[in-house]
Amino acid sequence: xxxxxxxxxxxxxxxxxxxxxxxxxxxxxxxxxxxxxxxxxxxxxxxxxxxxxxxxxxxxxxxxxxxxxxxxxxxxxxxxxxxxxxxxxxxxxxxxxxxxxxxxxxxxxxxxxxxxxxxxxxxxxxxxxxxxxxxxxxxxxxxxxxxxxxxxxxxxxxxxxxxxxxxxxxxxxxxxxxxxxxxxxxxxxxxxxxxxxxxxxxxxxxxxxxxxxxxxxxxxxxxxxxxxxxxxxxxxxxxxxxxxxxxxxxxxxxxxxxxxxxxxxxxxxxxxxxxxxxxxxxxxxxxxxxxxxxxxxxxxxxxxxxxxxxxxxxxxxxxxxxxxxxxxxxxxxxxxxxxxxxxxxxxxxxxxxxxxxxxxxxxxxxxxxxxxxxxxxxxxxxxxxxxxxxxxxxxxxxxxxxxxxxxxxxxxxxxxxxxxxxxxxxxxxxxxxxxxxxxxxxxxxxxxxxxxxxxxxxxxxxxxxxxxxxxxxxxxxxxxxxxxxxxxxxxxxxxxxxxxxxxxxxxxxxxxxxxxxxxxxxxxxxxxxxxxxxxxxxxxxxxxxxxxxxxxxxxxxxxxxxxxxxxxxxxxxxxxxxxxxxxxxxxxxxxxxxxxxxxxxxxxxxxxxxxxxx
DNA sequence: AGCACGCCGACT
DNA sequence: GTCGGCGTGCTC
Numbered sequence: 001x002x003x004x005x006x007x008x009x010x011x012x013x014x015x016x017x018x019x020x021x022x023x024x025x026x027x028x029x030x031x032x033x034x035x036x037x038x039x040x041x042x043x044x045x046x047x048x049x050x051x052x053x054x055x056x057x058x059x060x061x062x063x064x065x066x067x068x069x070x071x072x073x074x075x076x077x078x079x080x081x082x083x084x085x086x087x088x089x090x091x092x093x094x095x096x097x098x099x100x101x102x103x104x105x106x107x108x109x110x111x112x113x114x115x116x117x118x119x120x121x122x123x124x125x126x127x128x129x130x131x132x133x134x135x136x137x138x139x140x141x142x143x144x145x146x147x148x149x150x151x152x153x154x155x156x157x158x159x160x161x162x163x164x165x166x167x168x169x170x171x172x173x174x175x176x177x178x179x180x181x182x183x184x185x186x187x188x189x190x191x192x193x194x195x196x197x198x199x200x201x202x203x204x205x206x207x208x209x210x211x212x213x214x215x216x217x218x219x220x221x222x223x224x225x226x227x228x229x230x231x232x233x234x235x236x237x238x239x240x241x242x243x244x245x246x247x248x249x250x251x252x253x254x255x256x257x258x259x260x261x262x263x264x265x266x267x268x269x270x271x272x273x274x275x276x277x278x279x280x281x282x283x284x285x286x287x288x289x290x291x292x293x294x295x296x297x298x299x300x301x302x303x304x305x306x307x308x309x310x311x312x313x314x315x316x317x318x319x320x321x322x323x324x325x326x327x328x329x330x331x332x333x334x335x336x337x338x339x340x341x342x343x344x345x346x347x348x349x350x351x352x353x354x355x356x357x358x359x360x361x362x363x364x365x366x367x368x369x370x371x372x373x374x375x376x377x378x379x380x381x382x383x384x385x386x387x388x389x390x391x392x393x394x395x396x397x398x399x400x401x402x403x404x405x406x407x408x409x410x411x412x413x414x415x416x417x418x419x420x421x422x423x424x425x426x427x428x429x430x431x432x433x434x435x436x437x438x439x440x441x442x443x444x445x446x447x448x449x450x451x452x453x454x455x456x457x458x459x460x461x462x463x464x465x466x467x468x469x470x471x472x473x474x475x476x477x478x479x480x481x482x483x484x485x486x487x488x489x490x491x492x493x494x495x496x497x498x499x500x501x502x503x504x505x506x507x508x509x510x511x512x513x514x515x516x517x518x519x520x521x522x523x524x525x526x527x528x529x530x531x532x533x534x535x536x537x538x539x540x541x542x543x544x545x546x547x548x549x550x551x552x553x554x555x556x557x558x559x560x561x562x563x564x565x566x567x568x569x570x571x572x573x574x575x576x577x578x579x580x581x582x583x584x585x586x587x588x589x590x591x592x593x594x595x596x597x598x599x600x601x602x603x604x605x606x607x608x609x610x611x612x613x614x
Numbered sequence: 615a616g617c618a619c620g621c622c623g624a625c626t
Numbered sequence: 627g628t629c630g631g632c633g634t635g636c637t638c
Contacts, residue, residue, distance in 0.1 A: 009615090010637085012615080014637090015638085016637075019638090038637060038638080039616075039618085039637040040616090040617065040637090041616075041617080041637090055638095056638050058638075059638060601633095602633090603632065603633045
């Protein structure tokens with residue numbers, strides 16, 4: 001008798017044993033997909049093991065085998081298992097994210113047998129972090145390493161953070177090596193074609209976003225994670241994996257090389273470099289590195305207009321000079337819309353999203369209020385909907401308001417606000433206003449650049465606030481030809497000292513020191529246990545009960561820190577609370593939570609775990 | 615995640 | 627009486 005150990009794409013661990021009918025004993029393999037009856041449903045399962053014995057009494061048979069050959073080879077099975085153990089989810093859930101849509105849906109698949117593996121060369125298993133001021137230097141290294149790897153008959157996976165970066169990378173690889181990489185998109189149904197080519201060994205270089213870390217490459221010799229600090233490498237749904245972490249795991253399993261590249265590396269990567277777990281290669285700053293001026297705005301005059309708290313006199317004068325010399329300026333502000341809050345002048349009621357309970361943002365174009373989270377929109381009311389008397393006042397500044405402020409201060413200048421709809425053309429205007437969403441897309445140099453409201457970015461209740469601000473400012477430096485102005489009430493902050501002194505080490509040393517003292521990543525791991533439900537009282541009650549339950553476990557090296565509303569606390573009609581847990585080791589943390597949450601179920605309440613949240 | 619089983623309130 | 631609300635537990 002032969003039994004198949006099967007996992008499924010549900011949040012249940014398994015594996016579950018199924019009887020392999022005698023006629024299929026020769027046909028079944030580890031890593032193939034099978035149809036099985038599970039409970040009262042017929043679902044797709046993944047064979048992760050075979051055994052001669054089973055302890056299960058009421059065994060059901062495998063109904064059908066979909067693949068003649070494994071869709072997941074040994075290393076990909078090990079990788080998905082390791083990710084499930086790390087990110088506190090089931091093995092099957094990770095397998096489902098690792099496969100293209102068509103295969104998850106049960107499409108049959110019969111690739112050609114891969115080419116006879118013409119003796120792949122030896123590899124050195126080396127991890128490298130490249131810190132360079134702009135993408136050019138690191139791409140030269142990437143291309144040389146890719147060339148070296150494919151010359152040894154090994155394959156390469158290259159990850160990009162977003163579509164824009166991916167297209168750029170595609171260009172660079174095609175132009176630099178004369179080879180068109182296979183592009184992997186998990187979402188597209190036709191993605192199976194590319195996936196098949198890779199599996200058959202017909203495409204040596206794979207380029208894709210987060211999920212391409214699961215590409216079915218044979219003889220993997222190199223994984224590249226470009227812009228490794230980018231938050232989009234972290235999946236915001238289960239499984240909450242980070243492609244950088246997955247790339248590390250895969251590198252070890254395949255004995256491949258790994259290269260991380262960034263102009264402002266993550267603290268995680270820098271920490272590994274400090275511990276010599278990864279080699280650090282840096283490049284000199286550009287010769288024309290701009291002047292970084294840090295202006296203390298504690299006692300500095302602002303333009304006389306009431307409500308202008310974002311453009312100091314100093315910045316205004318600098319803008320005037322730039323305009324006078326026919327230069328270009330860029331102002332960065334991470335808030336879209338005109339005003340960030342709308343309230344009644346008479347009853348003081350603040351207009352909030354009915355589904356998310358966050359302030360509605362006023363958008364000048366369309367005269368609408370909209371919700372930043374769920375995209376709820378309503379026409380801006382003339383009078384207060386609450387008391388039917390007062391008129392609505394708008395406070396807080398978004399890019400639309402900056403744009404209109406600038407036209408008032410500089411009536412002769414051409415002002416352009418860049419958002420998702422209109423692209424930047426450097427000839428179009430003199431002063432540009434941009435948000436974070438599109439800052440990466442800009443590929444031009446500005447004589448004068450400033451990040452408005454930088455203190456807001458720095459003072460957010462998020463232990464990564466400084467890291468994110470440093471990343472944004474580093475990107476802005478790249479876009480600056482002559483001068484970057486930083487207006488702050490905290491001019492001695494290590495983020496600014498590092499930039500002004502052209503020495504990123506100032507930032508990393510201080511930030512790592514603080515993280516260590518506070519027990520934050522990368523020194524310790526956090527897990528966010530999210531509690532969600534329609535009934536607010538119940539969500540609060542269950543969250544508190546969960547906190548108590550976890551906190552009473554005085555497990556060594558695992559500490560339950562806090563229970564509080566998540567942000568946003570309300571989203572699309574659901575209430576969210578979170579319990580934070582801290583531990584030295586992520587896999588221990590994950591095991592602990594899996595264990596404790598198994599029996600912790602409440603009706604109408606959904607509990608999810610995010611290990612290493614960002 | 616689904617889905618059945620089970621135990622209490624208002625309906626033909 | 628029983629239809630159905632959702633709370634609880636299981637899936638090889």
